[in-house]
């Protein structure tokens with residue numbers, strides 16, 4: 001583009017919904033390009049912006065110019081800009097903030113202010129008039145630029161900002177902006193090969209000759225492999241290298257989450273069903289946009305299908321995006337993809353350090369990686385064009401981001417595929433009602449895997465009615481005699497057990513023996529949960545903690561009784577029942593430390609754990625062949641949440657956990673304990689009958705006009721002051737009603753529900769209200785909100801009461 005003439009369109013990182021036009025001073029024009037960050041004046045401030053491209057023709061108003069270009073290379077390709085715009089419009093989110101969310105976190109870390117010495121400074125250092133501090137600063141900088149922040153530390157004394165400024169004014173030092181290179185945290189290993197095969201050997205020792213012989217026979221080897229054959233290799237290789245007999249080079253190694261080196265594999269022979277699915281999807285490649293819904297029972301070999309389709313896309317020189325709901329699963333997916341596709345993979349997720357994330361991002365930008373694997377944010381992987389977007393476990397609620405930019409990566413996968421004119425492939429054993437509906441009405445193409453690999457049977461599910469489980473008190477009651485017997489049989493056969501407990505909605509709480517009140521959080525009005533290890537009562541919403549020996553807030557009695565159910569209690573009860581067994585627990589408390597999830601998974605894999613007790617974390621896609629018993633401690637827990645998706649969530653959870661059993665050669669079984677054996681979510685899950693469940697559920701959704709028969713937008717209104725928050729919620733409610741009635745025929749389909757106080761009325765000191773808007777017409781609903789926000793910007797941008805717009809909300813609490 002002829003840059004001097006064309007102005008730039010810039011999105012600023014501020015809560016504004018449109019972009020701005022800036023001019024480019026000539027000295028910066030060689031550096032501008034779409035996808036770079038710039039510094040621009042905005043009102044009285046200077047802010048970061050993103051170059052979107054040349055600006056459209058504008059009226060000859062006064063245009064400000066950009067102050068600086070912050071990046072050497074673009075952070076995203078221009079082809080992603082329409083995607084960002086779509087997201088901003090649909091989720092009613094400021095465009096600059098959409099981009100900020102899309103870029104790898106911690107990016108700003110890469111810019112820092114540094115100071116360096118100038119030529120004048122180098123002469124000035126010899127002046128007698130300098131103070132000793134001035135001299136030390138200059139002397140330090142002679143050895144190289146220094147980060148402003150580190151000046152004090154390096155000189156071991158306090159350097160006042162005024163002194164730095166005065167040195168700068170004298171022209172002795174200059175402030176610069178440095179780009180910090182991400183440190184490479186990749187692991188490498190030495191590989192040894194023969195140097196001069198014809199070099200004379202007659203003067204070499206026997207040990208040295210042996211090494212040369214091994215390498216002559218085997219070709220290049222890693223140091224660890226060589227050492228396993230010649231234990232003194234490490235010492236000898238160095239000398240042999242020096243004399244030119246050997247060459248040594250560092251090669252990158254990939255490890256799986258268990259720290260084991262990944263060995264290359266090749267495509268498996270597909271079974272007939274898998275072949276059919278691969279043929280159907282690949283047959284549709286190159287013919288524009290389309291969405292496949294792959295419904296495949298757990299253990300049916302979906303990942304192999306993904307990989308073979310991906311291979312075909314790569315053969316067509318296009319890239320592939322793979323979304324996985326959880327970090328632990330990403331690494332499992334990564335391991336399998338790495339084994340197949342080697343170095344062509346970039347991984348994007350929050351478990352990486354900022355530096356690692358930036359490295360992975362760069363691999364994609366530079367065209368070195370053609371496959372990106374990651375959690376929901378990987379939908380933003382900066383491929384110029386995409387040939388296929390895969391979403392594994394597409395029903396999973398964690399694809400929805402629940403803060404800031406509230407997008408749903410599964411839905412965005414379809415949008416990105418549409419914009420790229422390519423295919424999306426959504427896979428699940430228990431698809432979301434939304435996706436299944438889309439398949440039924442012909443928007444998606446359904447493909448199926450109905451058989452487990454090698455025709456392994458799905459585990460049989462035995463329902464145990466908890467209402468009949470009398471006799472025991474407390475937690476003992478939840479390890480029914482049936483479950484206990486099954487555990488014993490499994491352990492006797494040296495097989496493994498998974499005990500699943502859904503801790504949301506029902507936990508172990510503490511109540512007062514004299515007045516019966518539960519101990520609650522001061523900030524959230526939620527019952528506190530007892531944590532045995534810390535001997536404390538904790539709030540699961542805000543983290544508030546108090547000693548377990550507290551006395552009752554209502555009557556002051558110190559007789560507090562702890563009751564209920566939790567992973568920790570189940571763990572200790574089971575351990576008492578089976579003292580010989582090695583019991584472990586996986587939940588948020590045992591997995592906060594980096595790597596702890598993998599230690600637990602490794603324990604399962606190498607069978608140093610006999611019984612694993614865990615929350616939803618254990619339910620998702622792991623593949624452990626020796627688990628033959630899954631116990632679902634109380635299936636009702638998720639049914640009781642105040643949410644229209646509670647039934648679907650329960651069905652999905654049960655089917656997913658049950659799917660963990662019997663993935664190896666021995667058959668699996670499931671003991672499902674419940675107070676509601678007749679509930680259709682539970683009985684359908686017992687038969688693993690997705691179709692039956694869907695038929696029931698879709699009727700209920702249709703009757704009450706819940707999604708997919710409507711769309712929803714929720715306003716989440718919160719503030720520290722209860723009265724102000726309530727007033728604001730009511731004001732917004734009135735505005736909604738006024739807009740609806742004054743445009744009666746247009747907005748007839750829009751229903752305004754609320755404002756009501758949220759069912760979690762207070763979280764982390766904030767009072768919470770909500771308004772739900774619902775409509776059978778997406779367009780009307782979005783237009784309605786657009787009008788409302790444009791007409792009343794102040795209501796949505798209030799200092800004391802926050803209004804968050806949640807489009808297609810997943811959590812309604």
Ligand code: ADP
Pocket residue numbers: 268269270271274296297298299300301302303304453621623
């Ligand atoms: P899902 O994701 O559907 O639960 P996986 O993809 O994890 O299933 O596959 C289950 C197991 O079956 C894996 O260990 C996988 O390697 C194996 N597998 C998949 N396809 C085949 C095949 N065609 N032949 C043999 N084994 C297969």
Ligand code: ZN
Pocket residue numbers: 512513514515516517552553554555556557
């Ligand atoms: Zn009391």
Ligand code: ZN
Pocket residue numbers: 521522523524525526539540541542543544763764
């Ligand atoms: Zn709290």
